Amino acid sequence: MSRRWWSATTLFGMLCGTGLVLGAAALGLVGLDPDRGVALAFGAFTKLSFLTAAAVHALVCARRIASLAWKLMAAGFGGYALGQACLTVYQVVLHIPLPFPSWADLFFVSGSLVLVVALWVFLVELERTGCPLDLRRRLPTDLLWILGLGGVLSAWIVLPVFEQGIDVGTWLSLVYPVTDLLLLVPAVLLYQVTAVFRGGFVRRVWTSLLIGMGLFLVGDLLFSRLTEQADPWLVWAVDMSFVSGYALVARACAMQSDLVRGRAVDLGPAA
């Protein structure tokens, strides 16, 4: 069995297992409502373990690479993990309805904004490597279609929310899709840029990371519709978007961490 196989893939499986074990442990220790508690605990702890893993692996990358982008990435995912920890305490431990806004919102929103900056910094750092990326040519086109997408999404989400009245909650429910859209601009640019790394390990890392972040957007958009209609399928879709998004970013950070620790790609013996 090659080192390349076990490093990222096994870790990914262990993360999934950790969520399940912690969820099961919470059931035994806290004693949850059997109708709703099982799915809630599994979901909460799975998300928490993925986000914690993403933050820790991003931190490993930051220490080894000395890159500001990876430091910010670690801080951003750390913010997400703290936000999810708050949600877990409210939902699974205290059994109280989620306050809105709450500490969780503060951590999630600040984490998102830090991730936006992280991706822009990474683009700058990528350009400094000397790799021919053609960033300046791509930027105007990408900005145009993201703004167009933003307009369509605004019509779908923003207008109905404002029809219900304007309060702190209204503004906050809009902050999530807006920060996701801000995240989408550098994410799409990075996705295009990393296309030239096709066939390389770097491309696999960034594909996983950026699809994961795309799923954050899907989850937040669906969540913003959730306040209007409590269709169980919509609730399931929101959860699946977040769980799979967090899983993909955790996988990406684990792969990059493997790479910098020499456990991913066989680059030959030491000189």
Add this chain to the structure above:
Amino acid sequence: MPVDLQHFEDAVVQRLGPLLGETMARAALAGHCRSLGLESDILAGDEIETVLRRLGQGMVLFVGAERAERLTGQLREDLHAGGAS
């Protein structure tokens, strides 16, 4: 020791291809040669060192300084093993 550019490219693709992909490995080498104004098919020893240093600096973002240094060391050994073949 002078080295044939094609041999240099082959070595870079072999070492960096699994990491960056074959296309980017070639493009990175071509980009550095272009920015340094290196147009000859044969590169002199100091020119090779400059290109290797630049490639290594670029690799730091992906694999960290320590492994980037090892990578350039391996590339240097590959080139010395092949020479101006």
